[in-house]
Amino acid sequence: MRVEIPPLDKVDIRLLRVFKAVTECNGFAAAEETLGLGRSTISIHIADLETRFGLKLCVRGPSGFSLTPQGQVVYEATLRLFSEINSFRTTVAGSKGQLMGELTIWQMENIASDRLNPLVGALRRFRERSNGVEITMNVVPSNDVERGVYDGRCDLGLTGSRSPLNGLKYEQAYSERISLYCGSKHPLFDRSASALSDDDLRQVDFVRRGFVTRQQEMVETNWNSTVVSMHVEATLEFILTGLHIGYLPDQYSAAWVDLGILRKINPERFSVDWPVYIVSRESNAPSVLVSTFRDDLLSESRHLANQEAN
Structure with a gap:
């Protein structure tokens, strides 16, 4: 029996957030803490989503968790959906002179102690503006930062890796x-x-x-x-x-x-x-959140470089 994809509503958005978290945590058990939900509840949510879409999204068993081919398609579409929702919020808030939405930043490991790392100062600059932005930061291997920006799992990255990925913009923040x-x-x-x-x-x-x-x-x-x-x-x-x-x-x-x-x-x-780069997606019209925080990173980088020189 063919199941039509229903118009998305608030329930679907909530279920898709659960599915996204489970996928990125690579399993139900690992997603419990992230979601604040028990494994049985997560399982019910995923089953509900599969029923609504008429698709088998994931497989779990002795060999571990994995997405089905259809699940991978839904995950990638989910990333695009949430990006567009966030962009809508940001654009509307920007029309009122406000910063609003979600900003996800990934950084490579072990740079917090580097005195030239601009991230802490950029966060202070960003928060000095009145805003209601929820900022999420993650620490991952250097090359995963690029992939996260490329795939849309994060908005900005700070990394020493530079791979030939089309559609990414690299701006040097400092040298390590x-x-x-x-x-x-x-x-x-x-x-x-x-x-x-x-x-x-x-x-x-x-x-x-x-x-x-x-x-x-x-x-x-x-x-x-x-x-x-x-x-x-x-x-x-x-x-x-x-x-x-x-x-x-x-x-x-x-x-x-x-x-x-x-x-x-x-x-x-x-x-x-070794150069450390600010990585973002190439865009003729980047979101206000991304462009504002990227500018803060670059401004802080110049400030720290001047301090170091003097």
């Missing part, structure tokens, strides 16, 4: 100093830079960063690598074993350097300034 490190248990730890040869470095096992492209990785082409890290913290843990060397942000590594369990390897050769 990163260096090549080894741990105190590594054979190179007590070797001076002048005593390190290229042959020595060809023997190391390098931590390859899975969140940057090979073209972005600052390593010699003949360095060995048997491990891949998707997070800065995982890179640190590999390095601390004494079996690997790898790149880390200097501001993040400082505490372990002070403890004497990390050191830089030939910083004159291997330390670089």
Whole structure:
């Protein structure tokens, strides 16, 4: 029996919010805290949505949670729907000189302690205006920030990753100093830079960063690598074993350097300034919320850069 898709009403919007949360939490159990609902209630809501649409949206079982092909279509349509609803609220509020709606920001990990990170100052600037904006922030791997902006799961991103994704706008916020490190248990730890040869470095096992492209990785082409890290913290843990060397942000590594369990390897050769970007979607008419907060990020970036220079 064919089931027509009914006109959307308030109930459908509520059920779609549940479905979106379950999808992004990758399961019913993980979505309980996010939604503030019990698993049985979530299950009922998803079943109700499937009944209303006449579609099987997801599968859950011993192998885990996954969307059906139809569920993936509904999820992507849900992102577009909520984006348009938020855009409507923002546009109408803007016509009254108000900031209203929802703003979602994703940032890469371990940048809160960077004195050049403009996010905290930008938040203060944004909140100095009278507004009723609900801001959601998330910390994810660097390359996931780009994908989140691209897919519409977030409005703005702050990341050191730059992939060839069409439709994204990259504006440099600041540079993060990163260096090549080894741990105190590594054979190179007590070797001076002048005593390190290229042959020595060809023997190391390098931590390859899975969140940057090979073209972005600052390593010699003949360095060995048997491990891949998707997070800065995982890179640190590999390095601390004494079996690997790898790149880390200097501001993040400082505490372990002070403890004497990390050191830089030939910083004159291997330390670089890595750009951190503000990422947004290319648009001829970006939402007032996105453009306002992006401008605040850029203004704060310039302010911090001037402070650093003086």
